Structure formats: structure tokens, C-alpha cells
Amino acid sequence: RKEVEQDPGPFNVPEGATVAFNCTYSNSASQSFFWYRQDCRKEPKLLMSVYSSGNEDGRFTAQLNRASQYISLLIRDSKLSDSATYLCVVNPSGSARQLTFGSGTQLTVLP
Amino acid sequence: EAQVTQNPRYLITVTGKKLTVTCSQNMNHEYMSWYRQDPGLGLRQIYYSMNVEVTDKGDVPEGYKVSRKEKRNFPLILESPSPNQTSLYFCASRPTSGFSGANVLTFGAGSRLTVL
Numbered sequence: 001r002k003e004v005e006q007d008p009g010p011f012n013v014p015e016g017a018t019v020a021f022n023c024t025y026s027n028s029a030s031q032s033f034f035w036y037r038q039d040c041r042k043e044p045k046l047l048m049s050v051y052s053s054g055n056e057d058g059r060f061t062a063q064l065n066r067a068s069q070y071i072s073l074l075i076r077d078s079k080l081s082d083s084a085t086y087l088c089v090v091n092p093s094g095s096a097r098q099l100t101f102g103s104g105t106q107l108t109v110l111p
Numbered sequence: 112e113a114q115v116t117q118n119p120r121y122l123i124t125v126t127g128k129k130l131t132v133t134c135s136q137n138m139n140h141e142y143m144s145w146y147r148q149d150p151g152l153g154l155r156q157i158y159y160s161m162n163v164e165v166t167d168k169g170d171v172p173e174g175y176k177v178s179r180k181e182k183r184n185f186p187l188i189l190e191s192p193s194p195n196q197t198s199l200y201f202c203a204s205r206p207t208s209g210f211s212g213a214n215v216l217t218f219g220a221g222s223r224l225t226v227l
Binding site: 008032034041042043044045046049087091098099101102103104 | 146151152153154155156159169199201214215216218219220221223
């Protein structure tokens, strides 16, 4: 089983739709969780950290479910500019050594 | 501007011809890392460095070398490139001190390498 798994998609949604991605992780001791966004052929950039209590940033909501070992990202009122690949990132052990990346979920928002 | 700079951005080379991809950051970050990204496999860590003169293998170190002689620079060396090292490479850095930003990676723009 991969350490971090994501549905690769692609997710094709119309503008204005609400879309949700899930990401599962295998190490129950994982400490930190993030969503990164990667535009085509560009570098990944931090979208948001995921906190235990859940957190929201504008149209984006991230949640953590430790019991089921998954994190989620909800995008409301999708914009064309949201089209990108969304990477789930987990710090498996809380050490500074390594972050583990999922292979990403591709989102295309259609006009 | 705080950034990670990698060069070259694009390179086509031939099997066996040694090459170096440079990486430099201006944020005084302790931690630096190299990743390669291949379709369907996501980002895989090649090597990382916790600080000057401290480097360690990631998940896919075979065929690569690194050095960390200065805090700002972390070059990736391919002594004898092979076609299976054709990939998109990213350098990244982050601080390691204990605050909320300590796990947030800043990436370079990427280096697309083709080995013929």
C-alpha cells in the first residue's frame, strides 16, 4: 500500500460546481498534512495546511479524519483558474526529514 | 524576493555525459531537498540535506550525488546519466526551526532533463 494515495482523476467539473478530493495515508502516526497545488509544468505551491479541527480559506476547506486516516479538500464555486493538480502531502513521522507526496488529483474546471 | 533558483531549466544530454543541476535559495533555510517527478509516480525524493555538510539519501538516490558545502547551495550531480533519469527535477527548501512554517516547502521552478 502506498504511504499516501489519491484518486488521480481527472475531475472535470463545470464552473461554479463544488468538488471534493480525498487522500488516504497509511501511517497512523503522521503528524502534519498539507495540500499543494501544481499548475501544468510548474512547481508545486502550498495551498493550505490541514489542521485537526479543519480549516477554511475562502472557497477552500480542508479536513482531517485521523480515525479513518484521510484528509479532504473541498472547493466551492469552482473557477476556471482552479484547474490544476492538487497534491496531498503528509509528514509521516513528524520528523524534519521528509514529506511524502501523493501523486496528485487533476482538476479541470470547464466554462 | 524569497526564492529557490535552479539551473538549467531545460537540458538535453546524452548517456554518460556528466551534468550538474544547480540549486540556490536565499531564505537561509537549513533543509534542502531534490525530487524527481514522473507521470503516475508523483514526486519522489532523491536526496535531502538537513544543513551544511549533512546529506542523506531519499527514496530514489541511485545514479545521483549531492553536496552541501554552503547553506544556500545544493547541487544535484548526475555522474553518468542514463535514459531512465529523464524526468522533471525540483529542488526545494524549508526551515526546520519549530514554528508553523517549518514543514512548508518552497520549490524551484523545475529542471526538465532529457537523456538520450
